Amino acid sequence: MSLFGTTSGFGTSGTSMFGSATTDNHNPMKDIEVTSSPDDSIGCLSFSPPTLPGNFLIAGSWANDVRCWEVQDSGQTIPKAQQMHTGPVLDVCWSDDGSKVFTASCDKTAKMWDLSSNQAIQIAQHDAPVKTIHWIKAPNYSCVMTGSWDKTLKFWDTRSSNPMMVLQLPERCYCADVIYPMAVVATAERGLIVYQLENQPSEFRRIESPLKHQHRCVAIFKDKQNKPTGFALGSIEGRVAIHYINPPNPAKDNFTFKCHRSNGTNTSAPQDIYAVNGIAFHPVHGTLATVGSDGRFSFWDKDARTKLKTSEQLDQPISACCFNHNGNIFAYASSYDWSKVRTPGPALGAPRQQSQALGSEGLGLSCDSSQDSHVSLGRSLSPPCKGKLQDFLKWLWGFSTAFGQNPAHRKCSASVSHYGLLCSWAQKHRQAGGCTL
């Protein structure tokens, strides 16, 4: 395990640092890297619910696997188990009792993984890759909700092979979130639908998109009474919209903000705009985290409408993020998210290491020759050396201490002392040399 300050490769990496002379920026925040991370891009992360003692992290990757780690309080991560699909895994979620994990994959199926027996059975079938999967626990029913690119939303009782209900979507499902009794689905063509889940799932309202470009990720937030009251929607245009379902004053309460853009202050030069790959809300404080293709993550306070913190830039896009059930741990995945499909040209013929050729972000466009990319793909699937394809999971400990240090957040200051665990962030401020975990 790499503690703070050390960046030696471990786990999957064979060779040590980059062959080239560039600085190693894969973990600029000096957060804990998870051992045995997946071999290909990580599409989704999910922490275990509070009903399970301890913290378990599930990650689905484009290498067709789903991996589970136990995360101990010391920060140590222990790989526990793994399941395979026949296609890349796009979404994962836990059941409410923490005994089962549901995984959705491009092989058009969703599986239920029983952790105690380490068996996975198929519980859902679609006509196209399943993009989202969520567990719904209602007083009178519980089911799995799967959203797919076949424009349907299906609800499955895990015991039956026929869906309990099928709802049509206007377009392919791109992202969804569920906090009972509310569910939000964002589709292609800027579609946005809210469902209410009481008694049985039904469409509640279709909302005109507050964003002008493709929807990428969505997350529901709760109000002070712990009831879901709105959602945050991220697009590919570096913008997040905060939208309340029934606000007292829609024009004032709903807003959008820009994020994940380069040179924010220098407005004369054209900015680089990056997609928002994931949004997660802190379960206790209600602040939100966004991760983007620019390789940064940021924390925001939507009520005060301020940005709290932005990380340093990682060398790869951050493709997924997740808080654990009490908000002590923030996990983010650094891996390529296919965002750099650009014109061929500069990337073509650019010198790069053999193993990085696949990461030649053109994704095919800037590959030298198909043969070349084929070779490097094979190589990248085996433990990659530190190149663009290196994927890590990182930890940010004691995150809430960062909140406490922001004088604007007096409400959080009480928690500083409680979360005594040092994170690298706090460490920097206290200039402590050692790790006191």
Next chain:
Amino acid sequence: MAICQFFLQGRCRFGDRCWNEHPGARGAGGGRQQPQQQPSGNNRRGWNTTSQRYSNVIQPSSFSKSTPWGGSRDQEKPYFSSFDSGASTNRKEGFGLSENPFASLSPDEQKDEKKLLEGIVKDMEVWESSGQWMFSVYSPVKKKPNISGFTDISPEELRLEYHNFLTSNNLQSYLNSVQHLINQWRNRVNELKSLNISTKVALLSDVKDGVNQAAPAFGFGSSQAATFMSPGFPVNNSSSDNAQNFSFKTNSGFAAASSGSPAGFGSSPAFGAAASTSSGISTSAPAFGFGKPEVTSAASFSFKSPAASSFGSPGFSGLPASLATGPVRAPVAPAFGGGSSVAGFGSPGSHSHTAFPKPSSDTFGNSSISTSLSASSSIIATDNVLFTPRDKLTVEELEQFQSKKFTLGKIPLKPPPLELLNF
């Protein structure tokens, strides 16, 4: 711009970020004003209130010009820079007053359109230069339907295609298809940047009436390597072809077709088929404006299924705009309002949902080619469904058509005659 009174008194709080003009200092439109104080008091910046949103809504990319935002500062109190409080109310009003794009416009409306077009051009420039994901739909104003000509492909879909091609060892065709998509996007962006008359007209009708997005290279998802990348885009038969190749034509086809809808409610499915090019997605143009209350806010949404639309009111494409301010609109427009309209939706919601799109998608899938072709040809040929011959109109209706604006209450139920339309 307005002169800043506070600056004249020597006490403007915003300095060079102030929106109003500081004569003698800087005139550049800078940041946002904060007419309201934050309860917490300290120097937080930057989110709008509802007023003054006019220019913001139209030129969203200019938001970046405003307050220096904490992007590069990680210290305390960085702030969100641009906020829009989602108020496009001004915008709606602007549209509400304007009629069909082909009639003469009052100066206000012209200004609106100009701003809109400028906004679009700016957005296109930003899109190109910023390196953001290119396979995305786009709408010039939030809450309005998408502009045609852009296909929505998520990175995961593209990547999956890559994986599929990889296994079939056919990487070159993947490269070709992506290249093709990029070219198409680039063409469309250039088209929008250099607005000539035809694209302008198409755009305006897009924005007002709503347009159906072509189902994108959704041929991506469903077809395999072999069939992939045939001319234009495969799959969904019609759609992408229309959107990409005939972008102008189809649009005006829509504008014209939409006027045909009121010809009879019974004909609405046919209309719906004509108007939409993609299965499942349809923007019945007039319905965009109408949305009867019981149909809920889905009506004002560009994806509403045609079956759910009730063309109870007359339907000239200019009408929804004017009705927008009328009572019909009110319950529908506030998507946040909740209230009765939503309640009404709640129950039929789940049922109608599954019921409607299915039959409609069948209609679309099958007839879309033929109808879309006929739509484009209808511009040329006078179709009875789309235009009424002059002699069939009553005197009053003729008068209405001939006047500059429709008067509420006297709006004709039949589409106008071809002669009166000047494209």
